Amino acid sequence: MKIVGVDVGGTFTDLILFDEERREVRIAKVPTTVENQAFGVLEALAQVGADLGALGAIVHGTTTTTNALLERKIARVGLITTKGFRDILELGRRTRPLPYGLIGSFEPLIPRELRLEVDERVDADGEVLRPLDREDVERAVKALLSRGVESLVIHFLHAYINPSHEREAAEIARQLWPNDYVTMGSALVSEFREYERGVTASVNAAIQPVLHRYIARLETELRARGYVRDLLIMQGNGGTVSSRIVAEAAVNTVMSGPASGVIAAAYTAVEAGFPNVVTYDMGGTSSDVALIRDGVPLVSSEIELEYAMPIHVPMVDVHTIGAGGGSIARIDEAGLLRVGPESAGATPGPICFGRGGTRPTIADANLVLGRLNHDALLAVANNWRRRAAACGGVGARARHPARPRSGAARHYQRAWLHRRRSPA
Numbered sequence: 269m270k271i272v273g274v275d276v277g278g279t280f281t282d283l284i285l286f287d288e289e290r291r292e293v294r295i296a297k298v299p300t301t302v303e304n305q306a307f308g309v310l311e312a313l314a315q316v317g318a319d320l321g322a323l324g325a326i327v328h329g330t331t332t333t334t335n336a337l338l339e340r341k342i343a344r345v346g347l348i349t350t351k352g353f354r355d356i357l358e359l360g361r362r363t364r365p366l367p368y369g370l371i372g373s374f375e376p377l378i379p380r381e382l383r384l385e386v387d388e389r390v391d392a393d394g395e396v397l398r399p400l401d402r403e404d405v406e407r408a409v410k411a412l413l414s415r416g417v418e419s420l421v422i423h424f425l426h427a428y429i430n431p432s433h434e435r436e437a438a439e440i441a442r443q444l445w446p447n448d449y450v451t452m453g454s455a456l457v458s459e460f461r462e463y464e465r466g467v468t469a470s471v472n473a474a475i476q477p478v479l480h481r482y483i484a485r486l487e488t489e490l491r492a493r494g495y496v497r498d499l500l501i502m503q504g505n506g507g508t509v510s511s512r513i514v515a516e517a518a519v520n521t522v523m524s525g526p527a528s529g530v531i532a533a534a535y536t537a538v539e540a541g542f543p544n545v546v547t548y549d550m551g552g553t554s555s556d557v558a559l560i561r562d563g564v565p566l567v568s569s570e571i572e573l574e575y576a577m578p579i580h581v582p583m584v585d586v587h588t589i590g591a592g593g594g595s596i597a598r599i600d601e602a603g604l605l606r607v608g609p610e611s612a613g614a615t616p617g618p619i620c621f622g623r624g625g626t627r628p629t630i631a632d633a634n635l636v637l638g639r640l641n642h643d644a645l646l647a648v649a650n651n652w653r654r655r656a657a658a659c660g661g662v663g664a665r666a667r668h669p670a671r672p673r674s675g676a677a678r679h680y681q682r683a684w685l686h687r688r689r690s691p692a
Contacts, residue, residue: 269324279552283312321494329502329528346412394430419449472519504583552594
């Protein structure tokens with residue numbers, strides 16, 4: 269049987285085909301096609317010469333949902349909640365974005381004007397104190413639709429112990445809502461802590477349309493080319509689920525791409541005789557770190573993708589920051605250097621790719637400093653020097669990293685070279 273594993277990242281799409289009978293492995297690495305990520309998968313399949321009709325399975329890990337959250341390229345989401353509790357998602361816990369000083373800020377996934385209240389109340393024992401006002405729900409749904417909301421969250425106080433009001437409100441909403449993007453908080457997390465349950469539901473709603481559209485396009489293209497089996501989508505916990513139901517709990521795919529790598533790393537490490545390792549995966553948009561003990565990846569039921577974004581679903585314990593090879597560097601209003609979370613992606617990509625990129629990225633910095641071998645760059649078509657020439661001289665500086673232009677860069681490079689030459 270032939271099995272394909274494929275991962276779609278923010279910059280590259282990576283694919284491996286394993287032929288069990290021949291014990292043969294083929295790999296492909298192509299730029300992610302941002303306009304339709306399914307095309308990148310199809311191009312990678314073509315590169316390895318895969319006969320889609322003969323494939324036994326396609327297992328798909330994706331950073332599509334993770335990157336959408338990190339870059340806030342998400343759906344417009346609305347919330348219907350218990351009267352008096354619309355600000356739970358913004359109040360959060362007694363934490364700060366920065367440990368020192370009363371500074372820092374964050375933006376909730378759902379802005380306040382799209383968080384509406386309805387009359388209902390259930391106490392901590394599950395007893396109904398006030399019945400759900402059905403007319404309130406109808407008015408809230410219509411108001412959110414008039415404001416251009418695409419995805420809806422229903423999140424009521426103490427619904428973890430008695431979800432009857434959430435179910436009733438969801439039934440009303442689905443009669444008016446033009447799509448299937450209706451999320452109940454209690455359906456994803458049946459435990460106390462209103463803030464964490466609400467954020468998890470908000471994350472699900474925010475990425476549900478993004479994931480659904482992508483999977484639908486990919487399935488259509490695969491079927492048209494003869495693939496007849498189930499498309500299996502990796503989950504953040506290291507398992508898989510059918511593409512037919514994956515969008516219902518889209519939040520479970522957050523970190524599925526990195527989780528796939530950790531599962532593979534655990535297997536490889538054990539086979540190599542190293543059951544205790546730290547894994548590091550730097551992609552185009554994010555960097556991910558995980559810990560493996562006794563050959564088993566750590567699993568957590570609570571992960572914070574970024575500040576004020578706790579996700580309470582079981583997943584491999586991967587820690588992510590929004591800084592990858594394609595992350596864009598900039599000078600902020602205070603004159604300080606900032607990197608990420610915005611990424612150059614595959615189009616136009618970093619400057620050194622020669623596809624029209626004009627904003628410096630981590631990959632460009634590493635190339636200029638001589639840390640990357642410009643003759644061995646993968647999945648970047650055409651001759652590197654010709655691309656570099658089109659990049660306004662980046663190539664010349666990369667070939668001669670000992671002559672950076674600025675005084676700060678010269679100082680940094682001297683220090684870097686000194687560390688490399690100094691004995692350990």
